Amino acid sequence: MFDVNLIRKQFPIFSINSTSGNPLIYLDNAATTQKPMVVLERLNRFYGQQNANIHRGIYQLAYEATTEYELARKKVANFINAKDADEVVFCGGTTEALNMIAQGWAREKLDTEDEVLVTAMEHHANYVPWQTVCKQTGANFRVVPVKQDGSLDLDQLKNMLNTKTKLLAITHISNTLGTINPLQEIVELAHKYQAMVVVDAAQSIAFDQVDVQQLDCDFLAFSGHKAFGPMGIGVLYGKTEHLSTLHPFQQGGSMILQVTERQTTFKPPPHGLEAGTPPVAEAIALGTALDFITGAGLGQIKEHSQSTLLYARDQLSSLQGIQIIGPATGTSNILSFLLDDVHPHDIATILGEAGVAVRAGHHCTQPLMHALGIHSTVRISFSIYNNSDEVDHLVEALGTVKKIMS
Amino acid sequence: MKDALKQLYNKLILDRQKNPVGFEKRENAQTVLDAYNPVCGDQFKLYLDFAGGRITNATYHGYGCALSKASTSLLVEGLAGKSVSDCEEFIEYYFRTLDNDDEQAPEIYKALALAKKFPGRKKCTTLSWEAVSNFIGTTHLRENGE
Ligand SMILES: Cc1ncc(COP(=O)(O)O)c(C=O)c1O
Numbered sequence: 168m169f170d171v172n173l174i175r176k177q178f179p180i181f182s183i184n185s186t187s188g189n190p191l192i193y194l195d196n197a198a199t200t201q202k203p204m205v206v207l208e209r210l211n212r213f214y215g216q217q218n219a220n221i222h223r224g225i226y227q228l229a230y231e232a233t234t235e236y237e238l239a240r241k242k243v244a245n246f247i248n249a250k251d252a253d254e255v256v257f258c259g260g261t262t263e264a265l266n267m268i269a270q271g272w273a274r275e276k277l278d279t280e281d282e283v284l285v286t287a288m289e290h291h292a293n294y295v296p297w298q299t300v301c302k303q304t305g306a307n308f309r310v311v312p313v314k315q316d317g318s319l320d321l322d323q324l325k326n327m328l329n330t331k332t333k334l335l336a337i338t339h340i341s342n343t344l345g346t347i348n349p350l351q352e353i354v355e356l357a358h359k360y361q362a363m364v365v366v367d368a369a370q371s372i373a374f375d376q377v378d379v380q381q382l383d384c385d386f387l388a389f390s391g392h393k394a395f396g397p398m399g400i401g402v403l404y405g406k407t408e409h410l411s412t413l414h415p416f417q418q419g420g421s422m423i424l425q426v427t428e429r430q431t432t433f434k435p436p437p438h439g440l441e442a443g444t445p446p447v448a449e450a451i452a453l454g455t456a457l458d459f460i461t462g463a464g465l466g467q468i469k470e471h472s473q474s475t476l477l478y479a480r481d482q483l484s485s486l487q488g489i490q491i492i493g494p495a496t497g498t499s500n501i502l503s504f505l506l507d508d509v510h511p512h513d514i515a516t517i518l519g520e521a522g523v524a525v526r527a528g529h530h531c532t533q534p535l536m537h538a539l540g541i542h543s544t545v546r547i548s549f550s551i552y553n554n555s556d557e558v559d560h561l562v563e564a565l566g567t568v569k570k571i572m573s
Numbered sequence: 574m575k576d577a578l579k580q581l582y583n584k585l586i587l588d589r590q591k592n593p594v595g596f597e598k599r600e601n602a603q604t605v606l607d608a609y610n611p612v613c614g615d616q617f618k619l620y621l622d623f624a625g626g627r628i629t630n631a632t633y634h635g636y637g638c639a640l641s642k643a644s645t646s647l648l649v650e651g652l653a654g655k656s657v658s659d660c661e662e663f664i665e666y667y668f669r670t671l672d673n674d675d676e677q678a679p680e681i682y683k684a685l686a687l688a689k690k691f692p693g694r695k696k697c698t699t700l701s702w703e704a705v706s707n708f709i710g711t712t713h714l715r716e717n718g719e
Contacts, residue, residue, distance in 0.1 A: 509639075510637065510638035510639060510642075511613075511638075512613050512615075512638040512693075512694070512697065513582070513638050513639045513640070516578075516581075516691050516692075516694055517578060517582075519691070519692065520577075520578050520691075527613070528612065528613045528614060529613075529614045533614070536614070542614050542615075542616075542636045543613065543614050571578065571579070571582045572582065572587065572639070
């Protein structure tokens with residue numbers, strides 16, 4: 168039987184009190200998840216007992232560090248069902264992965280006739296790099312609109328896709344509204360025009376199954392820190408044939424075959440795309456975080472987060488003056504709302520005093536805010552350790568907001 | 574801390590953000606300044622007119638939280654009619670009270686000074702003031718006007 172209290176006990180942060188003296192009520196999982204003890208212990212064990220640089224030392228410790236690092240790569244490959252571990256490139260996070268594709272692949276491939284599609288709900292990390300590379304290459308940057316209910320306008324997407332479309336960059340789940348995009352269908356549509364599909368899986372990796380072979384996406388990016396892993400480690404997945412044409416936009420140690428005064432040859436991917444000393448401990452601990460997810464059950468995480476969200480949606484709806492933004496297609500773990508005409512930052516400050524951590528602002532999705540005609544929202548996002556008591560606490564604290572601000 | 578919250582969101586601030594003095598769009602003002610906080614998206618336009626080395630009219634318009642709206646209202650209200658050097662003094666005094674908890678300061682200043690106790694909120698009380706301060710510091714208003 169799933170027991171949220173047993174899960175909570177595995178996260179040390181929940182045993183300390185917030186500044187308000189209340190236990191931490193952490194509803195900002197879309198920003199980053201908390202870390203379970205196993206992940207912290209893994210970091211500690213690497214630095215305490217296994218620390219050596221990888222891919223260079225000819226001694227036991229270095230050999231072990233390298234083995235563990237490569238094992239983590241295999242764990243990631245298994246987790247997203249990549250065909251081959253070599254399709255998994257470690258990098259700093261989603262942002263870095265997307266920039267690697269934009270500057271290492273798109274910049275060389277695009278010309279003035281080409282079109283790049285993004286959606287209006289993208290995080291700036293999956294928007295700005297494409298806008299920039301289009302400016303650099305003269306390609307046409309086009310934005311697929313969202314409807315007022317927060318869903319992607321699929322009809323428009325169909326209209327906009329054409330033989331000039333070289334690439335479609337799209338998020339699996341909106342980090343602001345929680346909209347779940349029908350990726351399977353979208354990838355098929357784009358592939359009819361031979362367009363590459365780049366998936367931002369930052370929000371889905373620890374919520375729903377991400378199977379790159381089934382999706383048939385060309386590239387995919389996510390961050391470890393949103394999946395119970397450390398900050399500073401992320402993953403760029405690419406099909407072998409695409410990774411092999413990805414130009415390494417960072418160059419230096421580790422990634423070369425041979426360097427002479429006249430020219431340098433690079434290792435094949437993934438190592439040719441991992442210049443310098445990577446975050447080894449973080450990569451290994453990401454492997455542990457993925458083990459944690461598998462152990463808890465990804466399906467269980469999804470179900471629990473969804474039911475907590477539905478409970479929250481219900482409870483919030485009973486408050487006068489609540490406006491839920493969306494409601495988005497599908498039920499994810501993310502929900503955005505407004506309360507009366509109180510500014511989201513004022514709401515977040517008052518909630519913060521009650522020990523409830525939420526996010527307020529534009530959530531790095533300014534184009535989406537413009538499309539919806541709003542400036543900012545309050546966002547709550549759930550994970551495996553949240554419970555209905557916390558939702559009740561949130562609703563009570565929103566009552567305080569109304570009292571103070573009326 | 575509950576008390577601090579009540580002091581921060583006190584009647585003076587809430588009244589002012591609900592019925593802000595000087596909240597008026599004037600696109601044809603002589604000078605239009607942007608006060609923008611990329612962290613939260615708060616964005617005001619500050620509309621200033623000058624004559625003879627004085628600010629003859631100051632208003633603002635835009636989107637922001639209770640604290641930024643109230644503090645910007647205080648700003649434009651205070652600027653109107655002041656000479657450029659008085660404006661500088663006025664703004665410096667405001668910054669000083671925010672930092673030093675001056676007992677003699679007007680109640681609303683003291684309330685705004687509490688913002689620094691709340692994570693990420695101090696900027697809300699200084700955003701527009703900094704915009705005007707930077708503008709005055711970098712223009713030739715003084716030479717032309719005084
Ligand atoms: C949908 C989405 N894409 C990209 C990012 C960027 O992730 P990171 O900051 O870890 O690179 C985020 C995180 O905020 C996100 O939610």
